[in-house]
Amino acid sequence: MRLATRHDGTPDGQLVVVSDDGLACRAVDGWPSLLEAMTRWHEAESALQDAAEALSTGSGEPLDPASLCAPLPRSWQWLDGSAFNTHGELVQIAFGLDPVDASRPLMYQGMSDRFLGPHADVPVPDETLGIDFEGEFGVIVDAVPMGVSVEEAARHIRLIVQINDWSLRAIAPIEMKTGFGWVQAKPACSMAPFAVTPDELGPAWRDGRVCMDLVVEWNERRFGRVNGDEMAFSLPELVAHAARTRDLVAGTIIGTGTVSNAEYATRGSACISEQRAIEIIAHGAPQTPFMAFGDRVTMFGILPDERRPFGTISQKVVRA
């Protein structure tokens, strides 16, 4: 199933089921929003499946891509990992950071009261803040009890999403140095239009990883085509890590962190910061600037058969 959310004037928007070709959609009786559906997923799932079936027989309405916001326009919790070793190592070498403890996943709690839609402008107050994108995947879980095992955690993963974790690199190291994590350096993230059930990805959803390419374009030029398969920790491991000392509220989103591959020389990167780290290591200084107002970033996950299950993020950075 592919799910999306339409602007309807409410903060949670209107949940719709989307057809395979992405051209039609259908609202779901009794399930106004995806956040609501996550709270009682077992009940919601069958209603959503009924709607998807009706849709497959032609009983839907045209889907206007401009009407879509993030599939989950807000949620109670957003916990983002950083599970790609290549990214961590490049940044560590380039910026002379201490090595991290590789036995534990990295994770921070981010802003979850607002996820920008796939085509929304991205407001930033100052062009000199080191405006950067981070292309990644994420999962949405139903309610997860504290202390869940990795095996059990896997069963709570209900939906997969594609995220752009906007980052302000001029502030990030200052906040990191405090040990308190990021507040100013991490404004609202964006989501691609469709949240999908894991079966939609076929064999690309394996080992608890989203093993598909993520294409990143900056101002219409290819920046990276990275694959989600090289996570040091799987998504179920990240969920279990998050739930060690807290129950995870239904609708919690857990992110992979910026996708990165050992073959970065041919694949490129999913964030500017990593590209700059590569340049620092090679040349002693970064060559690629960060984003400017008016710049556009486009991102889409793509399967071997060319399908783009999450749709496409395409956004422009603007002065707030």
Added chain:
Amino acid sequence: MRLATRHDGTPDGQLVVVSDDGLACRAVDGWPSLLEAMTRWHEAESALQDAAEALSTGSGEPLDPASLCAPLPRSWQWLDGSAFNTHGELVQIAFGLDPVDASRPLMYQGMSDRFLGPHADVPVPDETLGIDFEGEFGVIVDAVPMGVSVEEAARHIRLIVQINDWSLRAIAPIEMKTGFGWVQAKPACSMAPFAVTPDELGPAWRDGRVCMDLVVEWNERRFGRVNGDEMAFSLPELVAHAARTRDLVAGTIIGTGTVSNAEYATRGSACISEQRAIEIIAHGAPQTPFMAFGDRVTMFGILPDERRPFGTISQKVVRA
């Protein structure tokens, strides 16, 4: 005005206005929950004032303290500062940390999907995790636009609350070292029963600080009686800091961080970790253990006239 929230089977609970003596309360037509009221505070405020007036003429129902949950049982955002220099300096000296940049407030984004009620048991999975309390104050704001000035930020502070920021000290330094901030080390916080408008504190609300004592008792023994007046940054400054690169959603809670005073020798502390830091500096090793299952912590803010505007937090730590 004093506001509270009663358990009613919904996650947001039922908003009530509370009488001056804390014995009676009254629900508010059209304003089911405090979170809802925060989203349209200007409208809600007059309805709440009408209810408070009706209550003052005896038109209320008895308030059952056992029926109360946190005044804001969940919110979209919780950002906690660490604005007391004494606390920061003691911890820094005792644990040999690098000095922090004193020109910027410290702040982390914490779990906001659940705030425990004032009498709820506190579930922790493991007694060896260094279970600790942190007594502090906080403010609840309505919607704050990005880039707000400190002066404007002050006008968005609608309510003041008293918080216990539960912390697991065996995990905290491990997570701090990553620079990503805390996830496992910071499970759900607790709130005292009453959220109050600033005028309820009289002269104790001044310079954007909650200048009143906070009494902390651990297993019925006095642990600290600290005052909120020594913040290096005011609460409006913390709000403006949080809003530098994001709009703050209505209902955002901003915390002071654990209250701490230069006269800690006579005043004591509002968390065990600080007491242990004092012992390490004095004796080379900590003497006070962390909490055990079954231990109770009690906290209340108290004014010079002995009033306790937020009511009292009294909670037991239990095995999850």
